[in-house]
Every structure is written in structure tokens, then in C-alpha cells.
Amino acid sequence: MKEVIILGMGQTSPQCPYDGEIWGVNRGFKKARRIDRLFMSDTRKDAFGDERFDWDNLKKFKFPIISLHSFKEVKTVRYPYKQIVKRFKTEFFTCTICYMIAYALYKGYDKIRMYGVDMITTNEYKMEKGGVEFWVGIAKGMGVDVEISKGSAVCQTMTGVPYGFKLKVDKRLIAEWKKLNKRSKKMKEPIIVGEEKLDRHYVEELKEWSEKNDEKREKEKKQRKAYKTIPAIDAYKAMKDRRAYEKKKKETGHGRVFSGFG
Numbered sequence: 001m002k003e004v005i006i007l008g009m010g011q012t013s014p015q016c017p018y019d020g021e022i023w024g025v026n027r028g029f030k031k032a033r034r035i036d037r038l039f040m041s042d043t044r045k046d047a048f049g050d051e052r053f054d055w056d057n058l059k060k061f062k063f064p065i066i067s068l069h070s071f072k073e074v075k076t077v078r079y080p081y082k083q084i085v086k087r088f089k090t091e092f093f094t095c096t097i098c099y100m101i102a103y104a105l106y107k108g109y110d111k112i113r114m115y116g117v118d119m120i121t122t123n124e125y126k127m128e129k130g131g132v133e134f135w136v137g138i139a140k141g142m143g144v145d146v147e148i149s150k151g152s153a154v155c156q157t158m159t160g161v162p163y164g165f166k167l168k169v170d171k172r173l174i175a176e177w178k179k180l181n182k183r184s185k186k187m188k189e190p191i192i193v194g195e196e197k198l199d200r201h202y203v204e205e206l207k208e209w210s211e212k213n214d215e216k217r218e219k220e221k222k223q224r225k226a227y228k229t230i231p232a233i234d235a236y237k238a239m240k241d242r243r244a245y246e247k248k249k250k251e252t253g254h255g256r257v258f259s260g261f262g
Helices: 026-030 081-088 096-106 122-141 171-183 200-228 232-240 242-252
Strands: 003-007 022-025 037-040 065-067 111-115 145-148
Touching: 003 096, 022 026, 022 096, 026 037, 037 096, 081 096, 096 111, 096 122, 122 145
Parallel strands: 003 022, 003 111, 022 037, 037 065, 111 145
Antiparallel strands: none
């Protein structure tokens, strides 16, 4: 049987037994014990022009790097995007993990085991989880055995039980979550439930998020006041160029002008 382990960077990654071929994702090689292939789908620079990857560190490793892009700093193998799209007749890729599952199917792997592919954080849950589950469905439809680490939200409902089934939870944890939810009216974090009870880890995660959200709203109030004193054209330039923004900040003494910036 041709088998591969897809190792993400989520909290269940320590469950990985490292007893087979290991595929890592983006910066995950930094904390992995071993990686046989590294997949990188991000561009080399972020929206502000900063480097995403530690090139000096990457050069120390000899594993193949499979990427959508070519980088002069390291040797890469071009991801067969067109061939995969042609074969599976879809371009639904929401994250690098999707590309990795599709690649495994394209290369004829019979079994895929996933560790650290949790899809639990806000952005992952909202923007990436659906794509990963889509490709897991493709794999299962092809008869490929897919194992998902315990604690992952992939192929799990938000309640942890099928729709229509009665949910049994620890009422004390529910009460604690309601208290947190009341504190933050804007809180829309998904509540992950496993084994018919709320996991305290997620309650603690929500608590931490709630505290950060309170701080964020306080900053936004100050930002709105600062925005009134800065011409719109200056604010626009600041958004386009972070260095110009920092310079403007020093000159005026104002903080951030937009809550979504940075």
C-alpha cells in the first residue's frame, strides 16, 4: 500500500508517529522531527512586501520543495497544477493542504493520514475547512483510506454529532461559554464539540480570543479618532505602503488608522 502522512501545523501535530513518508507544509518544517517533502503554495512576500520564508534555514535541508512558484533561493519542483485541474476538473483549493491531498491522489497513494490539519482557528474554519473536506471527499470517493487525527475539526460537525441527534454536553462548560459570549457581542468563534462534550481547550481558546477582542475594540476607538485628523489620501497611501505609513505615524504621532490594517 502506498501511504503518506500529511503533517500540518495545528495542535494535533504532536500525534504524528513519523512511521512513514512525511509531507510538511510551508513553515511547518521548523518544528517537525522529519520531513520528506515540503509543500509551499504561498508567494514569497506578503501584502507588505516582507519575506514569508526563512531562506537561510531552508537551504540547510535537502528535502524536495514542491511549490506553485519558483524561488531563486532554493531549488523547487513545480506543482503540476494544470494536470491536476484537468484530471479532477476543479480549481477548488482553499489552502496548501488541499494541494497536498490532490497531489497524493494524482500520484496514486492508497492511504492518507493527516496530523496537525485541524482547521480550528477562525480563518481556517471559515475559509479553508470546506476545501480540505472537499478533497477528503474526493479521496474517499476514489476508495482512498483517509485517517484524521483526533481533535481535528475536519469532517466534524460544529456540535460533534450528526445533525438531528441529541447533544449531551457538560452544562458547566456551556454556562462558561455563555458568559464569555455575553462579554463579546461580536464573538462568532465556532464551538468545536468532541465525544459528546465541550472540550475545555476550546473554552480556554475562546476566553483568550474574547480578551483580545476587547483590546481590539479599544484600539479601534482610538483609531477612529485618529482617522478624523488624517486626510483620506494619506490614509490610502499608508495602506499601500507600510513604510509610508510608519513615517506618517512618526510625523503625526497617530496610531493605526484602520482596524483591518496589519
